[in-house]
Each structure stands twice: as structure tokens, then as C-alpha cells.
Amino acid sequence: MVSIDVWNASVDFPIFDAKSRSLKKLALGKVGGKIGSEGRVPIIEALHDINISLRHGDRVGLVGHNGAGKSTLLRLLAGIYEPTRGSSRIQGKVAPIFDLGVGMDPEISGFENIMIRGLFLGMSRKEMEKRVDDIAEFTELGDYLSMPLRTYSTGMRVRLALGVVTSIDPEILLLDEGIGAVDAAFLEKARDRLNDLVARSGILVFANHSDDMLVELCNTAIWMDEGQVKMHGSLREVVTAYKGRDPYEHLSPDTLARIGQSPVLSGNGGE
Numbered sequence: 539m540v541s542i543d544v545w546n547a548s549v550d551f552p553i554f555d556a557k558s559r560s561l562k563k564l565a566l567g568k569v570g571g572k573i574g575s576e577g578r579v580p581i582i583e584a585l586h587d588i589n590i591s592l593r594h595g596d597r598v599g600l601v602g603h604n605g606a607g608k609s610t611l612l613r614l615l616a617g618i619y620e621p622t623r624g625s626s627r628i629q630g631k632v633a634p635i636f637d638l639g640v641g642m643d644p645e646i647s648g649f650e651n652i653m654i655r656g657l658f659l660g661m662s663r664k665e666m667e668k669r670v671d672d673i674a675e676f677t678e679l680g681d682y683l684s685m686p687l688r689t690y691s692t693g694m695r696v697r698l699a700l701g702v703v704t705s706i707d708p709e710i711l712l713l714d715e716g717i718g719a720v721d722a723a724f725l726e727k728a729r730d731r732l733n734d735l736v737a738r739s740g741i742l743v744f745a746n747h748s749d750d751m752l753v754e755l756c757n758t759a760i761w762m763d764e765g766q767v768k769m770h771g772s773l774r775e776v777v778t779a780y781k782g783r784d785p786y787e788h789l790s791p792d793t794l795a796r797i798g799q800s801p802v803l804s805g806n807g808g809e
């Protein structure tokens with residue numbers, strides 16, 4: 539059974555080399571978690587008293603301002619960070635996709651990188667061998683797949699990474715914003731694969747701000763603010779509260795078509 543449970547969890551980062559002058563400046567800022575300096579070492583409270591319970595089928599969009607704690611929460615859910623206080627229980631195979639390029643080796647070929655990245659994301663060698671042709675076709679990299687990765691352009695690396703990432707079978711899929719920053723034209727091509735990937739996943743948590751991506755992939759949302767869960771509810775409710783406008787009123791015609799809604803239903807006229 540796939541599940542995520544987090545009870546009263548906090549994550550602190552003690553900063554041993556903070557300079558007192560810049561610290562004052564930071565404390566006045568609006569962005570980022572709270573900085574406490576009661577002790578001798580300043581502490582950034584990246585997450586504070588988080589309670590979350592997710593089950594199979596939950597597709598959660600994570601929104602919030604810079605420094606609100608989205609990436610830290612994803613790392614807590616991935617088991618990369620342990621809670622400083624409180625506890626968490628994550629049941630299921632986690633695929634953390636925080637940076638498309640991570641785990642890629644510039645000195646080995648595209649084909650070898652496909653295998654390595656797949657293993658890193660929890661797949662077996664046999665499973666990856668079955669998928670490699672499909673990934674190769676999707677990337678359109680042809681003979682380049684036999685060349686070392688260092689000979690690739692940035693866009694070519696993204697194609698390779700996206701091909702692998704969308705081929706896996708995760709029980710818990712954790713996506714940080716990077717995936718939305720991919721070149722729009724290529725993302726269009728990857729969209730069906732991304733949708734299929736999410737459909738295959740037990741639980742999705744996706745940090746993203748694009749109305750289109752959130753509406754297409756998520757059904758609920760969590761709004762993080764200063765390291766706390768400010769709101770957890772339906773996607774529409776939370777994004778409307780966070781952005782001050784209904785995400786369904788700002789969807790592209792393509793997204794509306796894909797989610798099977800006419801512009802009239804989305805509430806923005808259309809006559």
C-alpha cells in the first residue's frame with residue numbers, strides 16, 4: 539500500500555557560518571523560512587509543524603512563494619531529509635525528480651546514461667533494457683546516443699533526461715519545478731508521456747506554478763507559506779486562494795481540449 543504520512547514535522551537548518559549583518563537584512567525580508575537566532579547559531583526553519591496524509595490516487599500540486607518550503611517538503615517526502623522534530627512514514631518506491639540533469643555522467647554515452655538514470659530512479663536493469671528502444675525513439679537523438687553526453691547541447695540532454703524520467707514506474711512520484719521549465723515545444727511532445735507517467739504513479743506531488751500543468755496533472759493542492767501548510771484542499775480552491783484567481787479561467791485552449799472542457803464550461807465566456 540502506497541502512503542505518505544507526516545506528523546508535526548519540522549525541518550531546521552542550522553547555519554554555522556552566518557554573518558550577523560547580512561542576517562539582519564534577511565530577517566526583514568519577506569521571502570524564505572523564518573530565521574531564529576536565540577541560540578548562538580542562527581537556524582532557518584524551512585518547515586514547521588507539517589501534517590500531511592496522502593494515499594494512492596492523490597495528485598497534489600505544491601504552490602507557494604520563493605523560499606516557502608516546497609523543495610524542502612519534497613526532500614522530506616523523498617526521505618532525503620529527516621524531520622528535525624515530529625515524524626514521517628513513507629511507504630512505496632519513491633522517484634524524486636528534482637533536477638533533470640542529476641545523475642547523468644558526461645563521460646559515458648547517451649545509452650549508458652539511460653541505464654544509469656533508470657537504475658537511480660528505482661528501475662531494474664532488465665526493466666530498463668525493455669524500455670531503451672522506446673526512450674531512444676522519443677529523444678530523436680539517433681546516433682548521438684552512442685556518443686559521450688559531453689558532446690550534447692543543453693536541449694539534447696533535456697530530451698534524454700525527459701525520455702528516461704517519463705519511462706519509469708514510480709509508486710510515489712515527486713516532481714520539482716524544473717520539469718516545467720523545459721522548452722515548450724519539446725514539452726508538448728513529452729506531454730502525453732508525462733500524463734501517462736502520472737497515471738501510472740500511485741501518488742504525485744508536483745511543485746509547479748503553471749495553471750495548465752497543475753490542472754492537467756493534479757486534483758488537490760497544498761499551499762506552503764513560511765514553511766507551513768497554509769491550505770490543503772481541492773486544486774481549484776487552493777490555487778484560487780493563492781493566486782487570487784480561478785486557474786480554470788486562464789487555461790490555454792489546448793489544455794481545455796485535453797481535459798475535455800469547453801471554454802464555456804471554464805467560465806470565461808466563449809460565445
Ligand SMILES: Nc1ncnc2c1ncn2[C@@H]1O[C@H](COP(=O)(O)OP(=O)(O)OP(=O)(O)O)[C@@H](O)[C@H]1O
Pocket residue numbers: 551569570571572582583584602603604605606607608609610611
Ligand atoms: N540546504 C539548506 N540550507 C539552509 N537553508 C535552506 C536549505 N535549503 C533550503 N533552505 C531554506 O529553507 C527555506 C525553504 O526553502 P525551499 O527551497 O524549500 O523553498 P521553495 O519553496 O522551494 O522556494 P523556491 O520557490 O524559491 O524554489 C528557505 O528559507 C531557504 O533559505
